Amino acid sequence: MSANLLSIRNVGKRFGGLHVLQDVSFEVPAGSIYGLIGPNGAGKTTVFNLITGLLEPTAGHIDFQGDSLVGLEPHRITHKGIARTFQNIRIFKEMDLLENVMVGMHDHLDYGGFGLFFNSPACRAAEKRARERARELLSWVGLDKKADMLADNLSYGDQRKLEFARALATEPKLLLLDEPVAGMNPSEKTILMEEINNIRNRGYGVFMIEHDMRFVMGLCDRIAVLNFGRIIAEGTPDEVRTNPDVIEAYLGKEDE
Amino acid sequence: MEWLTANFGDFWSTYSTLVFSVGVHAMLALSIWLTLSCGLLSLANAAFMGIGAYVSALLTLNLGWSFPAVLLAGGVAPAAVALLIGAPVLRLSGVYLAMATLAFGEVVRITVLNLEITGGPEGLNGIPLSTEGWHIALLLALTIYGLARLRRSKVGRAFEAIKEDEVAARLMGINVDRYKLLAFTLGGFIAGVAGALNAHFTFFISPREYGFENAVDILTMAVLGGVSDLIGPMLGAAILTLLPELLRSLHDFRSLVNGAVLVLVVLFLPKGIWEPRRIRAWFQRMIGGRA
Numbered sequence: 001m002s003a004n005l006l007s008i009r010n011v012g013k014r015f016g017g018l019h020v021l022q023d024v025s026f027e028v029p030a031g032s033i034y035g036l037i038g039p040n041g042a043g044k045t046t047v048f049n050l051i052t053g054l055l056e057p058t059a060g061h062i063d064f065q066g067d068s069l070v071g072l073e074p075h076r077i078t079h080k081g082i083a084r085t086f087q088n089i090r091i092f093k094e095m096d097l098l099e100n101v102m103v104g105m106h107d108h109l110d111y112g113g114f115g116l117f118f119n120s121p122a123c124r125a126a127e128k129r130a131r132e133r134a135r136e137l138l139s140w141v142g143l144d145k146k147a148d149m150l151a152d153n154l155s156y157g158d159q160r161k162l163e164f165a166r167a168l169a170t171e172p173k174l175l176l177l178d179e180p181v182a183g184m185n186p187s188e189k190t191i192l193m194e195e196i197n198n199i200r201n202r203g204y205g206v207f208m209i210e211h212d213m214r215f216v217m218g219l220c221d222r223i224a225v226l227n228f229g230r231i232i233a234e235g236t237p238d239e240v241r242t243n244p245d246v247i248e249a250y251l252g253k254e255d256e
Numbered sequence: 257m258e259w260l261t262a263n264f265g266d267f268w269s270t271y272s273t274l275v276f277s278v279g280v281h282a283m284l285a286l287s288i289w290l291t292l293s294c295g296l297l298s299l300a301n302a303a304f305m306g307i308g309a310y311v312s313a314l315l316t317l318n319l320g321w322s323f324p325a326v327l328l329a330g331g332v333a334p335a336a337v338a339l340l341i342g343a344p345v346l347r348l349s350g351v352y353l354a355m356a357t358l359a360f361g362e363v364v365r366i367t368v369l370n371l372e373i374t375g376g377p378e379g380l381n382g383i384p385l386s387t388e389g390w391h392i393a394l395l396l397a398l399t400i401y402g403l404a405r406l407r408r409s410k411v412g413r414a415f416e417a418i419k420e421d422e423v424a425a426r427l428m429g430i431n432v433d434r435y436k437l438l439a440f441t442l443g444g445f446i447a448g449v450a451g452a453l454n455a456h457f458t459f460f461i462s463p464r465e466y467g468f469e470n471a472v473d474i475l476t477m478a479v480l481g482g483v484s485d486l487i488g489p490m491l492g493a494a495i496l497t498l499l500p501e502l503l504r505s506l507h508d509f510r511s512l513v514n515g516a517v518l519v520l521v522v523l524f525l526p527k528g529i530w531e532p533r534r535i536r537a538w539f540q541r542m543i544g545g546r547a
Contacts, residue, residue: 052427078429090424092417102410103417107429109410116409117402127409170429 005030005174005205006051006082011060013046013229020046021229024060028174033196033206035216038226039249044209045087047226048176052084053077064174079107083172085163087179087209093152097143097162100151101134104169137165141195157188164195168204175199177208181215193219213250217241225249272389273457278497279392280454283399285477285489287446290403292483293412294439295419296346297354299471301447303361304334306466308448309455310374313383316456323386323456327395330452331445338444342437361471368463379462380455387457395453399446403486415439447474480521482528491530 006028013021020043028034036044049055051062053074062069069077083104092100109130115123138144141161146154151162160180167175180196181189189212196219200206210216216223217237225233225246233243240246284301291298312330315321321329345356368374375381406412414435417425426432455461473496481492499517503510521529 054423054427073431074423074426075429075431078427084427086424090421092420092424094420095413095416099413099416103413103425103430104428106410106414111410116411117405119405123409130410166428 003029005065006207007061007063008047008051009061009063011047011050011057011062013043013050013055014058019229021050021057024226024229024231026224026231026234028205028207029222030173030205031200031203032221033200033208033219035220035223036207036209036226037211037213037216037223042226043229044226045178048084048178048209051077051176052082075107078170078172081171081173082176083167083170083174084176085160085167085178085180087182089156089159089163091151091154091159091162091166094150096148096150097138097154097165098131098134098147100162101137101165101169102130104166105130105133105171108171134165134169137168138162140168140198141165157184157192160184160192161195164199168199172204174205174207177206177210179209179211181210181212189215274497274501276387276389276392276453276457278494279396280450281474281477281493281497282490283396283450283453284447284474285481285493286399286403286486287443287450288474288478289483289486289489290443290446291439292478293407293419294415294436295349295422296436296439297350298357298440298443299354299475300338300357300360300440301443301474302466302468302471303357303364304338304444304447305451305454305470305474306364306368306463307334307337308451309461309466310368310380310451311448312452313380313455313461314373316384316386317380317382323391326386326456327391327449327452330455331449334448334451335441335445338441339437342440343433346433346436346440358468358471361466361468365463365467368466374463377463379460379464381460383455383459383461385457385459387453392453395449399449400486400490407486411435411438476518480518480528482525482530484527484531484533488528488530492528495529 004027008027009025011021011024012019024047036047038044046055050057051069053069053072053076057070064077064080064082067080069080092103095103109126111120111123111126114120135144135147138147141164143158143161143165146158151159154162177196181192184192193215196206196208208216208220220237222235223237223240224231225240225243227249232245232249233240235243284305287304288298288301308330311333312326315326315329316323341360345353345360348356369377414425414430417428417430418432418435422432477492477496478489479492480496481490482488499514500510503513506513525531527534
């Protein structure tokens with residue numbers, strides 16, 4: 001097995017005549033924080049949608065730990081160990097926090113219909129374990145005190161943290177974060193930065209899309225830059241920062 | 257004591273059918289609650305009830321099956337139909353699903369209307385009155401117990417997740433299509449058993465009882481009562497079954513008042529009569545006001 005968790009090779013996505021992604025290739029190594037940046041409309045979220053199976057690529061390969069993900073249904077991809085959060089938070093608002101996280105454990109509760117109906121010891125034990133694990137995950141993101149609150153009543157920052165905990169509940173190997181600090185103030189961003197570092201230190205791979213350059217540069221081990229559906233640069237933050245193509249994409253070209 | 261039993265005997269001989277109806281309607285309202293809890297607006301339950309009623313009645317009349325076997329068959333038959341039509345139909349959502357399931361209901365009704373074995377428009381006559389009060393009570397209790405267990409398990413959480421956000425549910429590892437099919441099929445089973453019970457205390461069934469109007473009635477029961485938990489649909493079923501009887505003295509104005517009550521409830525209690533959160537808040541205000 002290679003050290004690369006996720007490998008994307010020559011991936012293309014076309015909507016009718018519109019090429020959203022062309023010949024996109026990069027590798028996300030295990031145990032690191034990888035960043036994907038690029039101007040609005042560059043196709044970043046499309047990359048996530050392709051990885052998680054919400055869309056299918058029109059060309060290329062997406063491999064996770066050596067297995068192809070192309071053509072798999074989203075819940076199967078989650079089962080393989082990829083979880084994600086969304087740019088526009090998608091928590092289950094009518095459930096409390098504990099239930100939200102327990103939904104993420106769905107795959108890991110292995111009792112059948114019979115055990116469920118008769119409330120078998122195995123079923124009770126599985127539910128109890130899930131509840132305890134959910135509390136633990138909530139405490140990781142500092143929400144354990146609010147476990148019984150309705151998710152709808154959480155502040156914006158807390159909703160993002162809940163989404164983290166819920167994604168971690170699927171026991172992923174790779175966590176995809178879609179603009180995790182969008183709409184947050186600087187102090188919330190600092191806290192979240194620590195949170196993401198903690199997640200990495202616990203052994204998860206992290207792959208994030210982000211707009212906030214300072215946040216990305218300070219956190220990521222490697223970065224890929226996407227512009228008009230193509231990768232224009234890839235490397236460490238320092239390499240990317242000084243790349244003339246990247247500067248042009250973000251700041252425009254100087255007049256000759 | 258003698259006076260009491262005598263009076264109860266009187267009451268029972270007059271109203272037993274009504275009490276039976278409340279129980280059967282409660283099961284029907286719970287069957288549609290199940291699909292609603294998974295975010296599916298399916299109106300096939302009246303047809304499922306009809307399939308259960310006809311299959312069970314035909315088995316009793318023609319093959320002389322025992323009552324428990326007939327009840328089981330009455331549930332299994334519509335569940336099998338639900339399993340079959342579920343795969344294509346459940347690709348639809350919202351009003352489109354409602355329309356497709358209503359159309360399915362019409363197909364069932366018209367089929368029953370034109371078949372010879374079902375007695376056509378005249379329906380089936382002389383079904384033995386096998387259903388007793390405790391049958392309904394037991395099966396209703398089993399339904400409530402089963403659904404309550406379901407609600408507090410991974411299945412209930414999966415249903416709720418699908419209802420709130422299908423995409424997010426998928427990405428939590430939930431096989432959305434399979435769970436929708438499960439809700440649809442189980443709902444069909446419960447409605448079918450209710451239909452079988454119903455057929456065996458009304459003596460007579462006809463296609464007219466399982467059409468569009470009944471589909472809407474079942475939905476109304478659940479929505480009127482409230483779908484946040486299991487109590488709401490049963491309350492709605494009780495009210496909608498008893499209200500027309502209580503209003504009997506109004507003669508021609510009966511359905512007018514019945515309709516007005518519905519309109520008022522929907523206007524002022526959009527989440528149904530039984531909404532635990534609102535009731536709890538109301539109680540807290542009462543206690544707070546007194547202190």
